[in-house]
Amino acid sequence: MAADPNKEIQDFILQEWRRTVPEEVTVAAKEIAAQFNGAVSGVLFYGSCLRTGEIEEKILDFYVIVDSYSKAYSKRWLAVANQILPPNVFYHETQVNGITVRSKYAVLSRPDLAFRVRPECLNVSVWARFCQPCLLLLPKNDETKLSIASDIGQAVKTMLGNYLDLVPGAKESRDLWVGAFEQTYSAELRSERKGKGLEIYLLDQDRYDALTALVEEVLEVIPDPMPPLKQPPRTERLVPRLRWWARRWNGKAVSFLRLVKASVTFDGGIDYLAWKIKRHSGVEVEITDRMRRRPVLSGIRMFWGLKRKGAFK
Secondary structure, three states, X not given: OOXXXXXXXXXXXXXXXOOOOOHHHHHHHHHHHOOOOOOEEEEEEXXXXXXXXXXXXXXXXXXXXXXXXXXXXXXXXXXXXXXHOOOEEEEEEEEEOOEEEEEEXXXXXXHHHHHHOOOOOOOOHHHHHHOOOEEEEOOOOXXXXXXXXXXXXXXXXXXXXXXXXXXXOOOOHHHHHXXXXXXXXXXXXXXXXXXXXXXXXXXXXXXXXXXXXXHHHHOOXXXXXXXXXXXXXXXXXXXXXXXXXXXXXXXXXXXXXXXHHHHHHOOOHHXXXXXXXXXXXXXXXXXXXXXXXXXXXXHHHHHHHHHHHOOOO
């Protein structure tokens, strides 16, 4: 019986999740999960700290996956805000083994996660993030663990599938992933320097190459023995370009609105944004006490000023 490539992708993700994490990460995840009234399905750890293993003087990145927003929050307005414009983003700080462990965590419901990794989801932020390495911590049970692994596998298929719609001739793993990362970075307000897509691919090249083979089997991508004699009709090329154009407009608008919302929910959010922008783009941002007292208005003004300086794509 032939192997099911979809099941192989899920198994690949589950195997990745067997990796151990430092105690500081586990403690932070448990403390964060404890705030959501027993409604946590699991906590996804991702980002630069996972890739590099560095924790001290860094900020851990988590996505808290909850059963529902109404169960997770004691304050109704937070549940409504999370439903209207997911995710909500918060800050957490704790002491572990004499180290100050800082975390940024976003909250997303199981239904929202399942939808936002699908190819029909216009916004790129979730499927572009979770096609990259992540670890599931504190899963509620084995059934939930398998279901979330399937969602993460779908994010990988969506990432490559959407890029192949745009560039059907991109068959090599490196070209696929680097091109897909660059497209998704351009569909958000990002402060990363040019070449970030290649950097991410090279950090886990073997992983991405292994996943490429599985995804191409699912999508029934057949290597071309030779270049096509003629280009596909213009209409066939136009539709994917329009989709990516719509993703860019959607992504930048939604990213901006999320930044404004995070300035309310994220303690010290405006300071964090300034630090993040300087770290990735080199653009210095001076935060005043007046800006901290009016984070929403200050965040909007800061955004337009930084946009002119080239801090965002």
